[in-house]
Amino acid sequence: MLHVPETGSTNADLRQLAEAGGEDGLWLRADRQTAGRGRQGRDWSSPSGNFYGSTLVRLQPSDPMAATLALAAAVAIEDAVRTCLPDIGVRLALKWPNDLLIDGAKLSGILLERTGDAIVIGMGINLASAPNLPDRATTALGDHGVSVTPEAMQARLADAMTRWIAVWREQGLSAIIARWEARAHPHGTPLTARLPDGQVLTGSFHGLASDGALRLGLADGSAHVIHAGDIFLV
Secondary structure, rough: EEEEEEOOOHHHHHHHHHHOOOOOOOEEEEEEEEOOOOOHHHHHOOOOOOOOEEEEOOOOOOOHHHHHHHHHHHHHHHHHHHHOOOOOOOOOEEEOEEEEEOOOOEEEEEEEEEEEEEEEEEEEEEEOOOOOOOOOOOOOOOHHOOOOOOOOOOHHHHHHHHHHHHHHHHHHHHHHHHHHHHHHHOOOOOEEEEEEOOOEEEEEEEOOOOOOOOEEEEEOEEEEEEEEEEEEEO
């Protein structure tokens, strides 16, 4: 596991290491990022005290679709965070495609990037503080009286990622989907979907399709399958 006090982006650094022959399972963690990025090119606020790290997965011919590593990573983050939470009455839930929520507020994010046969999975978890976002509520573990250092979180997360990527490879995507749905908000939860073409759909959570896409139940009884978009709890 590699560690630096500060860098622009752990994903950018790890992509360079991947192109130089970095091995499967390599990790890089930074105390602070100056050019952190989220999905769809959004800036990712990266003050000290939170977890910012990336890991490298070398794809194998028999692996499931590379994009579904986002679901495996989300399951691993939920697993790792759950071990940190005492019984304090908070509700931990996954939201498609890869957000982890506490009582409906965003706790973490994931960014996948590919170079050759390597997938770099970047992860940010709000441990000490949470950014103010204009379109959604955010939270940190510290807001709930839970104190976890970035070093401790990396150890928990590395263990969880090792286990869940092994499940992804050996048992297939269906096993990941089953775990993801078991840790998600309940079926029937009202959702709004903002699609890449600007269309906005409102419906309810009907689980995941076999390829990991979101099934949004509509008022007419049909289900709209979503492969990309921003999802919001109503």
